[in-house]
Amino acid sequence: MRPRHYLRVDWRAGLSLVGTLLAFLSIAFVVPIVVALVYGGDDLWVFVVSMVLTAGFGLALRRFDPEPSPGAREAFFVVAFTWLFAALFGAVPYLLAGNGTIAHPVNALFESMSGFTTTGATVMEDISFETHSRPIMMWRQLTQWLGGMGIIVLAVAILSQMAVGGAQLMKAEVPGPGISKLTPHIAETARVLWIAYAGFTVLLMVLLYTLHLLGFAPNMDLYNAVAHGFTTLPTGGFSPEARSIEAFSPVVQWLIIPFMFIAGVNFVLWWHVISGDPWAVLRDTEFRFYLGAVTVFSLLGTIFLFFDASLQTTETGQIGGNLERSLRYAAFQIASLTNSTGYANMDFDAWGNTAKALLLFVMFLGGSTGSTGGGIKILRWLVILKSLRREIFTTIHPDAVRPVRMNGKTLNEDAIRGIYAFTLLYLVLFFVGFLLLAADTSRATAFDPHTLDLLTASIATLGNIGPGFGVVGPMGGYNGFPMSSKLLMILYMWIGRLEIFPVLVLLTAAYWRS
Numbered sequence: 034m035r036p037r038h039y040l041r042v043d044w045r046a047g048l049s050l051v052g053t054l055l056a057f058l059s060i061a062f063v064v065p066i067v068v069a070l071v072y073g074g075d076d077l078w079v080f081v082v083s084m085v086l087t088a089g090f091g092l093a094l095r096r097f098d099p100e101p102s103p104g105a106r107e108a109f110f111v112v113a114f115t116w117l118f119a120a121l122f123g124a125v126p127y128l129l130a131g132n133g134t135i136a137h138p139v140n141a142l143f144e145s146m147s148g149f150t151t152t153g154a155t156v157m158e159d160i161s162f163e164t165h166s167r168p169i170m171m172w173r174q175l176t177q178w179l180g181g182m183g184i185i186v187l188a189v190a191i192l193s194q195m196a197v198g199g200a201q202l203m204k205a206e207v208p209g210p211g212i213s214k215l216t217p218h219i220a221e222t223a224r225v226l227w228i229a230y231a232g233f234t235v236l237l238m239v240l241l242y243t244l245h246l247l248g249f250a251p252n253m254d255l256y257n258a259v260a261h262g263f264t265t266l267p268t269g270g271f272s273p274e275a276r277s278i279e280a281f282s283p284v285v286q287w288l289i290i291p292f293m294f295i296a297g298v299n300f301v302l303w304w305h306v307i308s309g310d311p312w313a314v315l316r317d318t319e320f321r322f323y324l325g326a327v328t329v330f331s332l333l334g335t336i337f338l339f340f341d342a343s344l345q346t347t348e349t350g351q352i353g354g355n356l357e358r359s360l361r362y363a364a365f366q367i368a369s370l371t372n373s374t375g376y377a378n379m380d381f382d383a384w385g386n387t388a389k390a391l392l393l394f395v396m397f398l399g400g401s402t403g404s405t406g407g408g409i410k411i412l413r414w415l416v417i418l419k420s421l422r423r424e425i426f427t428t429i430h431p432d433a434v435r436p437v438r439m440n441g442k443t444l445n446e447d448a449i450r451g452i453y454a455f456t457l458l459y460l461v462l463f464f465v466g467f468l469l470l471a472a473d474t475s476r477a478t479a480f481d482p483h484t485l486d487l488l489t490a491s492i493a494t495l496g497n498i499g500p501g502f503g504v505v506g507p508m509g510g511y512n513g514f515p516m517s518s519k520l521l522m523i524l525y526m527w528i529g530r531l532e533i534f535p536v537l538v539l540l541t542a543a544y545w546r547s
Contacts, residue, residue, distance in 0.1 A: 042545055046101035047110035052094025054115045055122065057188050059088035064175050065126070065168035068256075075166035079129040087122040106544065109535045112185060116531060119184060120146040120523075123176050130169050134158045139516045139523075146523045148176030149184075150530035151405060153270025153375035153499025154522070156512040160275040167256065170273045174263040180530070181267020181405040182230040182300070190223035229303045230266060230405070237292050238262035241285065249284045257281075265289055268296045268405045270375025270499045277377045277507060278365070279346075286361055286378045290368050294327060297372030297400035318440050319401050323411045327371055330395055334363030337388040346379050363388075371395045372406030375499025377507030389502060396492050396501075407497030407529060409459055413452045415439070420449055458533055459495070466491035466525055473518045480504075480513045490514075494525040 062084035069077040103111060123145035127135040135144045140156045147154045162170070179187070241258035244250040253261075257273065264271045274280035278289060295303070298320060305313035314320045338344060338359040344352045352358045362379055369376045370392055381392060398414065400406015419437045427433055436443040470487045474480055482490070482504045489501025490511070500507040511519065528536040538544045 040545055042106050042110055043098075043101075043103070044110065045097040046103055047107045047114070048094045049096075049098035049101040050103055050107070050111045051114045051118060052091040052097070054111075054184060054188050055091030055094065055118055056088050057091075058119055058122070058179070058184060059084045059091065061175060061179055062087070062126075062172075065172040068171045069166070069168040072167045076126070076130050076168045079126050080168060080172070082129060083122070083125045086125060090118075090122070109538050109544070112531060112535050113539055115184060116149065116180075116527060119180075120149050120527070123149055123172075126169060126172055130166065132166075132169070133164045134512050139519050140512070143511065143519050143523055144173065145176060146526045147499070148173055148269070148271065149180035150497050150526045151177045151180050151267045151269040151373070151407065152494060152497040152526045152530075153177070153264075153373075154494060154505070154526070155271070155499075155510050156519070157510065158512055160273065162273070167273075171256075171260060171263075173271055174260045174269075174273070177267045177269030177271055178234065178263040181269065181296075182227055186223045187227055189220055190227050225304050226300050226403075229300050229307060232307070233292065233295055233303070234262045234266045237265055237289075240288060244282075244284060244288065250282050253281055253285055261289070265292050265374065265376075266296045266405065268293065268372050268374040268400065268407065268497075270369070272376070275508075279378050279380075283357075283361060286365055289376065290365055293365075293368040293372065293374045293376070296374065297323065297327075297368075297404050297406040299401045299403035300405075301403050316440070319412045319415060322415045323401050326395075326398060326411065327367060330371070330391060331360075331364040331367045334367055334388060334391055335360045337385065337391065338363050341385050341388070344384065346383075366392060367395055370498060371398050371408075372400035372404065373408050373496055373498040374406075375493075375507075377500060380506060380508045382502050382506035382508070393489065393502075396489070396496060396498055399496065409456055409496070412439075413456055416444065416449060416452050417456065420453075455533065462525070462528075462533070463491050463495055466495060466521065469521055470514075470518055473515055473521070477513075477515050480515070482513075490522065491525070494522040495529040497526060497529050 062080045065080045066077060066084075069075055069080065101107075120142060124138070124141035127141035127144060128138065130136070134156050135141050143154075143156050146152070157165075159165075238258045238261075241250065241253050241261060242255055245253040245255075245258065260273050261278075263269075270277075272278065272280075278286055298314065299317070302314045302317055302320060335356075336359075338352055339354065339356060341353040346352065352362060362381075365376070365378045366381050368374070373396075381389070384392070397409060399408020399410040402410050402412045416437060416439065419439075423435050423437055426435055437449060438444065467488050467490075470490055471484075474482055474487065486501065486503030486505055489503070490505045493499055493501040493505060500509075503509070504513055505511055511522065514522070
């Protein structure tokens with residue numbers, strides 16, 4: 034007989050795979066090393082040491098099981114701990130560089146977790162090249178690009194040993210209820226997703242730099258073009274500019290809007306388009322709902338801004354009454370916050386109450402399943418609306434049988450219940466986070482955020498959105514929070530990126546024991 038407390042999880046195989054992924058992730062430090070060499074060698078040693086430490090720790094974990102064979106249970110273990118260790122080792126360069134507010138261990142972990150989870154919340158007080166070197170800032174952008182489509186998806190696409198159990202690993206990591214298998218082999222599917230993701234990233238970089246060469250974007254040099262390509266497609270929102278996208282010309286802002294929209298669409302659909310089926314996106318119910326929501330909310334925001342006579346910025350002047358500015362600011366912020374990018378082309382905390390309420394509402398929507406967007410996800414809201422409509426119909430016609438359909442296929446009732454359970458749990462965690470932040474910040478004598486600030490801090494970290502309102506607004510940050518609150522928000526960013534369950538199941542006895 035097996036012992037009463039026999040572990041059902043092969044933790045050795047799990048740690049071995051986590052080690053493989055960390056060793057693989059250490060290669061990413063090559064990018065800031067190259068940047069350091071190009072721009073004069075600043076902080077070169079920081080990234081060499083970080084690479085050695087990450088690779089060494091990863092190879093040490095590999096010794097637990099040289100030939101791991103993960104199952105469904107181990108997939109939760111591997112995904113949760115890979116993202117946690119990635120954030121821990123991603124914080125090492127900030128600590129070694131020792132500059133600014135991110136030199137503190139908790140702040141460094143906050144910035145790193147915000148990067149890898151593509152949240153875009155920051156504790157940097159001085160976002161400038163006077164305080165932080167170009168390699169450090171590029172590493173900050175790169176962490177978001179690596180986390181956007183997923184560290185494990187990238188590893189499955191490249192490393193042959195990750196193909197074993199790759200389907201379970203991808204299912205646990207990729208945001209949304211599920212992602213369709215494009216090819217017979219899971220590794221090929223992972224490569225397809227990353228090719229589409231990398232292709233759009235490079236395209237945006239080229240277009241941004243082209244605008245600079247043509248004179249339409251004077252400060253969008255090659256460094257900025259690469260940095261913003263790294264943070265737009267993963268819906269990340271980090272920028273080396275303190276004023277985010279407001280620092281660039283209107284033509285740059287207009288260019289980034291469609292790419293933020295693209296990043297919020299299921300990348301499986303984009304692959305079908307690239308493969309010669311341009312109508313694939315229009316046949317998809319979730320895409321039509323996502324397009325409709327972004328369009329309607331952008332138009333509503335434009336109306337609210339256009340008729341706000343008091344709204345203006347120091348950079349562009351009057352917004353109210355100016356159609357182009359009203360449309361640009363509204364469309365940009367709706368596209369940015371719907372799919373959790375977190376960019377800002379102005380301080381939207383200055384908007385009127387009605388317009389701010391609209392932004393708060395769209396923070397709960399999220400991108401499409403299989404996209405890089407965070408939040409609850411459009412698909413879940415669509416299924417909830419369809420099921421509610423069915424309930425109303427069956428209330429009137431109690432003998433009717435009316436299944437919920439998506440793209441012509443009937444949804445399993447267990448899947449519908451799972452969507453309701455996730456959404457309820459998400460909202461409960463959001464409210465609990467708000468209460469804990471309110472209780473914790475009440476102890477801080479020099480820090481007094483308003484209720485709306487705390488509400489948006491909770492949803493912005495759990496939904497991987499980044500900025501909120503008030504002290505955590507687009508031109509503010511999270512550095513004023515107590516360290517205990519920052520640790521809570523680090524936890525929220527982690528579980529939010531992995532969509533709650535891969536982390537929460539690790540806390541249950543049933544997961545570990547027979």
